Amino acid sequence: MLTLARRLAPAVLKRGFWTLRTAASDRRRARSRKRELRRLMRVFGVRRGKHAAELEYWQMCWEREGGRLNNEHFRKRFLAMAGEPDAELLRGKVVADFGCGPRGSLCWATAARERIGIDVLIDAYRRFGIERHNMTYVRSYESHIPLATHSIDVLFTLNALDHVDRFEPLCAELLRILRPGGTFIGSFNLDEPPSETEPQLLTEERIAAGLLRRLRVVSCRVAPKGPDDDCYRYFFRAPPLGRAGPRILWVRGEKPSGVERPAPDG
Numbered sequence: 366m367l368t369l370a371r372r373l374a375p376a377v378l379k380r381g382f383w384t385l386r387t388a389a390s391d392r393r394r395a396r397s398r399k400r401e402l403r404r405l406m407r408v409f410g411v412r413r414g415k416h417a418a419e420l421e422y423w424q425m426c427w428e429r430e431g432g433r434l435n436n437e438h439f440r441k442r443f444l445a446m447a448g449e450p451d452a453e454l455l456r457g458k459v460v461a462d463f464g465c466g467p468r469g470s471l472c473w474a475t476a477a478r479e480r481i482g483i484d485v486l487i488d489a490y491r492r493f494g495i496e497r498h499n500m501t502y503v504r505s506y507e508s509h510i511p512l513a514t515h516s517i518d519v520l521f522t523l524n525a526l527d528h529v530d531r532f533e534p535l536c537a538e539l540l541r542i543l544r545p546g547g548t549f550i551g552s553f554n555l556d557e558p559p560s561e562t563e564p565q566l567l568t569e570e571r572i573a574a575g576l577l578r579r580l581r582v583v584s585c586r587v588a589p590k591g592p593d594d595d596c597y598r599y600f601f602r603a604p605p606l607g608r609a610g611p612r613i614l615w616v617r618g619e620k621p622s623g624v625e626r627p628a629p630d631g
């Protein structure tokens with residue numbers, strides 16, 4: 366006991382007892398989080414902690430929503446992002462959603478000729494019953510989307526590009542698969558500090574440089590992020606005055622026909 370006290374004394378004097386206690390409990394928490402992620406990696410058959418954490422979120426939604434994943438909200442949200450009153454824009458088109466998640470985000474888009482969900486976790490999402498959706502699913506990689514160049518007419522992405530490991534290469538991939546004259550419609554969470562599942566800090570400048578510079582922007586709107594259960598609220602009604610904190614960017618753009626190379630800076 367005395368030996369331990371002697372050993373700890375200099376550190377206690379230097380950093381204070383409470384700092385040491387907090388550091389120890391932080392380490393304990395980090396260890397138990399690591400153990401939990403390893404368990405989830407085994408359960409879901411994934412190799413990365415980041416993917417296990419993503420799946421932990423969907424498992425929680427599945428339980429909260431009574432053994433299913435609701436998808437009724439996507440129609441209203443995607444049409445609002447597009448600035449369209451109905452789904453006519455999609456009629457007869459090949460439509461895709463990058464970072465689609467397991468909910469069946471394009472099930473509502475029945476006017477489309479084909480509905481494609483692209484996600485890095487497609488294999489693991491099968492346990493949530495995605496094969497019952499009227500969609501085709503494609504497993505994406507961190508810097509490559511296995512779809513043909515110019516194969517997509519309308520490309521959605523919603524709250525996904527801050528989740529990727531490599532933002533710029535995936536932006537290039539999105540632009541590659543979109544056909545010239547095709548429509549890009551995206552929602553991006555801005556200003557959020559990087560986390561386990563969201564390694565990218567997105568800013569307007571970064572999105573402009575990676576994507577918008579190569580599109581003809583049709584609309585671009587920014588609103589404060591709403592509460593967790595309704596984070597797009599302030600695209601539908603005015604935010605309280607002076608509301609600060611993270612924001613969300615909605616953009617719709619068209620890929621110019623015949624432009625294959627990025628425009629020069631400036």
Ligand SMILES: C[S@@+](CC[C@H](N)C(=O)[O-])C[C@H]1O[C@@H](n2cnc3c(N)ncnc32)[C@H](O)[C@@H]1O
Pocket residue numbers: 419463464465466467468470483484485486505506507508522523524525528529530535
């Ligand atoms: C927050 S979820 C959003 C899901 C869906 N868009 C929604 O709003 O319900 C982010 C999704 O991005 C996916 N994702 C992360 N990195 C990816 C990558 N490199 N390629 C494709 N999808 C990726 C995740 O697997 C996850 O399904």
